[in-house]
Amino acid sequence: MEAVAKLRNYPTSPRKMRLLADLIRGQQVEKVLAELEFNPKHPAVPLRKLVLSAIDNWKQKNEGGDISQLGIKTIFVDGGRTLKRMRPAPQGRGYRVRKRSNHVTVIVDIIEPTGKKAKAALAKAV
Numbered sequence: 612m613e614a615v616a617k618l619r620n621y622p623t624s625p626r627k628m629r630l631l632a633d634l635i636r637g638q639q640v641e642k643v644l645a646e647l648e649f650n651p652k653h654p655a656v657p658l659r660k661l662v663l664s665a666i667d668n669w670k671q672k673n674e675g676g677d678i679s680q681l682g683i684k685t686i687f688v689d690g691g692r693t694l695k696r697m698r699p700a701p702q703g704r705g706y707r708v709r710k711r712s713n714h715v716t717v718i719v720d721i722i723e724p725t726g727k728k729a730k731a732a733l734a735k736a737v
Contacts, residue, residue, distance in 0.1 A: 613684060613720035614669035618661045620691045621654070625713040628654045628688045632715065640666060640681045640719065658715065665719045682722030689714045 691712035
């Protein structure tokens, strides 16, 4: 049973947030939380809180469920509202400044490991 968490209108550009989203897509939750905790980029803090919220939502749906196999199933970043401001420019002109924001959606679920190492580990366990 998957769980969803959304962050709406976070005031940073979608491109900056997508860099972090691409970093954590498809990984196990424990690894994601460790990566985001020590990442120097400023959107890492709200993204870590969002992942924690998604984990809590999953726990509410799956009482007594084991979170050791939990991973980021889907994460995507959409553009939010754009505030348009004017900045003074030479010779009486004004340059437009676009202050962007974004929406982030995270879906967590149990992810079965894939790849050669995972298949070898499954073969050993059987």
